[in-house]
Amino acid sequence: MSFFNNLKVDYSAGNIKDWTGRKTALENQYWYQNIQVSNIKNENFNDEIHIGLIGYSCDEGVRRNQGRVGAKKGPASVRNKLGKIPIHFNNRNIVDFGDIICVDNHLEDCQKALSKTISKLISNNVLPIAIGGGHDIAYANFSGIKDVLKNSTKNNIGIINFDAHFDLRTVETQPNSGTPFNQILSEYKDVSYFAIGIQQQSNTKELFEIATKNNVSYVSNFECEMFSEDLKNKLNSFIKTVDYLYITIDLDGFSSAFATGVSAPSPLGFSPNFVCKALEFLFESKKIISCDIAELNPAFDVDNNTANLAAKLLDFMVLNA
Incomplete structure (x- = not known):
């Protein structure tokens, strides 16, 4: 039986040809020189791998949510920019495991395939960083985390979502990019959001009523002008109550001055500087078990600025992991 259990999904293994950058005679100057590639179906994890990248090439959830489709091309756009970034980290063995690709409208199968991949990476002590794709990636990522921890006594997961939206819509007919956290809170115990x-x-x-009913903690965009002591205290209190943290970044939470290439742009979002300071603080907890970046839509990007932002956020995660 195949790794994906005959799910209606395509898979493209990591390919070194996807990684390019400035030519240099020196070694280990840029991401494209440092990255390794593999096939998640065949990887036996004999060698130590610290971080595993996996693409979630799917925007069926965005389509169902009546958003602007195009996010399925997000992973390729991030790799294109990430390969050109200089590296400033040491002793990081990073492997690109390629893309899980949605077939037709089979969103749920694509989510199951990503969930299995996340589980395999975490089970082998690898930090997953998934690249979307719509924010339905969150339900898949979280399901993979919970699968790994199902027999553990330490299984209280805290979700930190950088986002303009709660994504707490109820599932009326089919799940979509606006329902992942409602699904998570409905289906799983020992989770805080x-x-x-x-x-x-x-x-x-x-x-807002659903958020209140489910004891969801949140801060508004107007509280994100700077990474304040008040927000640090709120996050500290949250972190103390959980065993692990799952970090998800929806790029539409950024101001459209920084992120035009998303499914739902807004001029009132936060800045990259704010998010980087928050990420640095969260990684200091040593509780982060998985991460993802969602909603990059290259079809609406301007001069690849949003892809560049996503790539640099990913690089920042690696620097702090």
Whole structure:
């Protein structure tokens, strides 16, 4: 039986041809010189791998949520920019495991395939960083984490979501990019949710009511002008209550001055500087078990600025992991 259990999904293994950059006679100057590639189906993890990249090439959830499709090309766009970034980290064995690719409208199978991949990476002490794709990536990533911890006594997961939206919509007919955290809170115990950057104009009153009912912690976009001591204290209190942290970044939480290439751009979002300071603080906890970056839509990107932002956020995660 195949690794993906005959799910209706395509898979493309990591390919070194996807990684290019400035030519140099010196070694280990850029990401493209440092990255390794592998096939998640065949990887036996005999060698120590610190971080595993996996693409989630899917925007079916965005389509179902009546958003702007195009995020399925996000992983390729991030690799294109990431390969050209100079490296400033040491002793990081990073492997690109390629892309899980949604076939037709089979979103749920694509999520199951990513979940299996996340589980395999964590089980082998690898930090996964998934690249989307729509924010339905969150349900898949979290499901993979919970699968690994199902027999552990330490299985309380805290979700930190950098986002303009709660993504707490109820599933009326089919799951989509706006339902992942409602699904998670409905299906799993021992989970806490903290949303950073919530915009009132991007969430209905019902979503605020759902957040209150489920004890969701959140700060508004107006509280994200700077990484304040008050926010540090709120996050510290949250971190103390959980065993692990799952970090997910929806690029539409950024101001459209920094991120035009997303499914739902907004001029009122936070800045890259704010998110980097918050990430640095969160990684200091040593509790992060998995990460992802969602909603990059190259079809609407301007001069690849949003792809460049996503790549540099990923690089920043690696620097702090």
